[in-house]
Amino acid sequence: MSRSTIHIRHDVPSPRLSKEQLAVLRGMLIQQREFRVDQLTELHRPSPSGPLSSPEPEIFRSLVAGARAALHEVQAALWRMEDGHYGRCVTCDGPVEIERLEILPQTSQCMACLRGPSR
Numbered sequence: 001m002s003r004s005t006i007h008i009r010h011d012v013p014s015p016r017l018s019k020e021q022l023a024v025l026r027g028m029l030i031q032q033r034e035f036r037v038d039q040l041t042e043l044h045r046p047s048p049s050g051p052l053s054s055p056e057p058e059i060f061r062s063l064v065a066g067a068r069a070a071l072h073e074v075q076a077a078l079w080r081m082e083d084g085h086y087g088r089c090v091t092c093d094g095p096v097e098i099e100r101l102e103i104l105p106q107t108s109q110c111m112a113c114l115r116g117p118s119r
């Protein structure tokens with residue numbers, strides 16, 4: 001049995017993100033998740049002064065949809081962290097720019113894929 005053929009690359013979370021960076025980004029994601037959960041709870045709380053009393057049900061619906069989509073993105077990023085895929089583009093599997101992750105830790109695509117195919 002030769003040991004030289006063992007592939008361990010698979011287990012490497014991301015070559016460019018240090019443990020410390022991941023810990024910071026995870027903290028940001030957990031904070032965002034809490035914020036969105038609070039927001040959704042708040043939106044669904046029956047209160048005379050709450051957003052539910054808004055005369056515009058469209059606004060309420062779009063607020064809820066936006067918060068849900070954001071929560072889903074944050075949760076998906078946390079799952080990718082568990083899987084060790086965090087920091088990689090979900091489309092091309094390339095590295096996502098760290099500068100963008102630091103601003104928006106739930107970013108799931110690299111800049112090139114976000115922009116779409118160039119013509």
Ligand SMILES: [Zn+2]
Nearest residue numbers: 089092110113
């Ligand atoms: Zn990409």
